[in-house]
Amino acid sequence: MPSPARVPRTSEAEVPPSPAVASLRGPSRVVVWLRRARPLHRWVGVPLTLLVLISSLTGILLGWKKQFAVLQPPLRTGASLEARDWQPLHLISSAAEAGLRDHLGAPPGPIDRLDVRPSKGVAKVLFREGFWEVQVDLTTARVLSVDRRASDFIEALHDGSILQGEGSRVTWSTVLGLGLLVLSLSGLWLWWGPRLTRRSASSSRGS
Template sequence: MYLYCPLTYPKIMPKFTKRQRQAKWLRIFRKVHRATGAALFIFFFIIAITGLLLGWKKHSGGVILSKSYEGTSTELKHWLPIDSLHTLANTYLLENVSKELSTKIDRIDIRKEKGMVKFVYENHLWGLQLDGVTGKLLHIERRYSDLLEQIHDGSILDNYVGTSDNQIKVFYTTIMGLALLLFTITGFWLWYGPKRMRKK
């Protein structure tokens, strides 16, 4: 027999409804969490692997990123002008790697403490290290770290397609950043929600 108690029922009903709402939100968060993980699994995997390798690039024994070689002097007054070093770098690149390579510069890294200047090119992964004083070629490297960075942030697609202002990179990083934020929030609630419900 079911006994209806008008004094206690109003107190029980709100708690039961609130618990239902919490359970409903948990189900929604679980679906969102599962759908996000399934839809973006491959991208999360790529970001994790490339991020791990980039974190280890200076400890890879020169495989991912070559060590910085030392030049003759750390005194800039003894160095050759940058335009002369640039001309020498382009000459070394074309003579030692391939005459077909582009000489368009991405950046020039001056390592004063090493007495060395590093030339990094835009349209390929080759880089050169030159003695700042003599202009002597210290090292030619394949910059796999740059390739990993391009894969990590999606800019490799901008390079392939030839976009004007890294639009693919901006879109990719925005989507993945928001997805990771959503993944974190729903994951936390899936852990904390049941604990909160049990306490009540």
């Protein structure tokens, strides 16, 4: 009587796990990190939206500031472009203070900085209070214009320095920068993670 054919034994390592066994192992690392990224992306994005809107809108206005006089006063031209003809800066500062005093009818605040434009022969004298700008002819020390710089107010909004000066500027840029970094990385993972999961599932079914 012929002996029955021997059936080769299959090792446990070669037997694919059943769906029930696979489900007991829990979600994959990709799924776990996707679940963590979704609330992180949402809770960072919601409060950051206001900062991003302010930064975006003010950034657009700053890009166009030289195109519209309402944003930044147009640059005047002085009597001479030769530096040997120019008045000393203390006379330029005094002329600017006198011009702003006449315009306001009150003493102006302290001067913040002088922006000398050699190519135009003028100096922009910028004041700390009220975003005022006085343009003075470097040759004659004559006041050419007195106007507010809306662009400086917009810039203070843009970088957060309108709140408490330099400290708020650093805090604003740090929060905005880190928030955008988190949103970018979590958003990239939320886009790529599901594709990675589907690709892994397709490979498992095909094997």
